[in-house]
Amino acid sequence: MAVTREKRPTAFYFLAAFFALFVLFLYGPMLTIFILSFQGPNGGLTFPMNGFSFHWFVNLFEQQAVGDFGGSFLRSLKLGLIVMVVTVVVSFMAGLAFRRRFRGDTVVFYLAIASLIVPSILISLGIGLLFNIFQLQPQWYSSALGAHLTWTFPFGLLIMFAVFNRFDPSFEEAARDLGASNWQTVRHVVLPMVAPSLIGVAMFSFTLSYDEFARTLMTAGSLNTLPLEIYGMTTNVTTPVLYALGTLTTVFSFVVIGLAFGAVVLLRRRKA
């Protein structure tokens, strides 16, 4: 940062205050349910706190009237991990492909944009109908997986576009001049350079899939994923167990982000 700095204009303080309010707006409600999830056993959905306990967290892991929290969590986790791996590999491949013009490139590009803007419930409905007509049983690992990929691919592709638009091809030329094959160039030059962005794609696709509700609605089959389970709870459950679930899944998301950031930092350090 420069040593000398000019005086801040008044607008800065107004904007800073606005920004602070915005952050409060973003985090405030989440903090409330975080606090309320530690309600005492007799506490309700709103303040005041009626004691302090882990009652609702324990309650979460007991057999629920609503259904199967553990099973749906594991399904969402597995689905998210599969979506993550597939999205990283396929987006990377597509990113490489888009570095050259090829016939149909605009079609694929606009399909990706369409995939992003077509309302999620239509994807759900369409895939559900398709499976219905062909009398296939929707499953989380078939129809829901496909539905989630239509959501994560566009993000993966757009991130890859951003990466390769700023990518210096002379590194690859150098590798090729030194006798590297195409595969070796990708493996030893391109891949390490874009690795941090690929972790970004991984992170994005995992959380998008892990939280996806609308696209899972008609495609998950008879076994719920976690968002479907949570949605079911919002209509049936009127105790703070709902908040306990919210707190727990939020903590889990943060652990995932933390791990991803750790990986990026580690990669950066190894490169330096």
Place this chain on the structure above:
Amino acid sequence: MSASNSKRGSYFLITPMALVFAIFLVIPLLTIVVVSFWDYDEYRILPDFILENYSYLLGTSVTWKIYLNTFKYAALTWAFTLGIGFTVAYFLAFHVRSLTWQIVLFMVCTIPFWTSNIIRMISWIPFLGRNGLLNQALMGAGVIHEPLEFLLFSDFAVVLADVHLYTLFMVVPIFNSMMRIDRSLIEAARDNGASAWATLRHVILPLSKPGIAIGSIFVITVVMGDFITVRLMSGGQSASVGLQISNEIGLLQYPAAAASAVVLLITVLLIVTALLRLVDIRKEL
């Protein structure tokens, strides 16, 4: 590497993505169009070619009311997210001077995005409810004597939750556009005697237009198709097109849902096409 060889390479590399889009996007959307002409009874959908699904849908005033309501949500959410998103992006891009702080503050805005939308929605309940924090605070301060009933389970709650969920979709593209503005243009404006306000209006705003267009496309399409926010936050007292479709799905009236879906799809595509006239997305990446 020969030219034809590299072309073949591109096709090989793009095939997995193209296949997934074909199977899980194009074919399902075509299925919706086809099924929207089918007949149905309580148990099954029956292959046919009838126009009743559409004539019923377009013939009832309920549909028009629902569309009007959906447009209302979309327009209000768009206006608020744009106002807040632009201001936040402007602050981050032009008033925060060090790159480190820009990144830190930007991350602060994006973190809530990583948690479940439904969780973020229900987190408004203890705040807005009859005995919620806001009502208690207002009553404690003596501003009101009865709890405000309109805060939760109302249009107000729906728009508030939408703004809470989607403002980030505005911040990111606008911030991105602003960061690409050549800083010497700002200096030139200042050297020519433009006030900060005039610079904002005549230099920054026009150059942020692509970001605004992309953010708008995102927010509007998401809100147009939404059903979860409307159901949870209006307490079932309001409807949107998405909610109508999801209700029809719940009643297994798939052809009716498909007809609604086609109309929604056409509406969204018209809006997006209009917005795309303002910006070439591929150039913005």
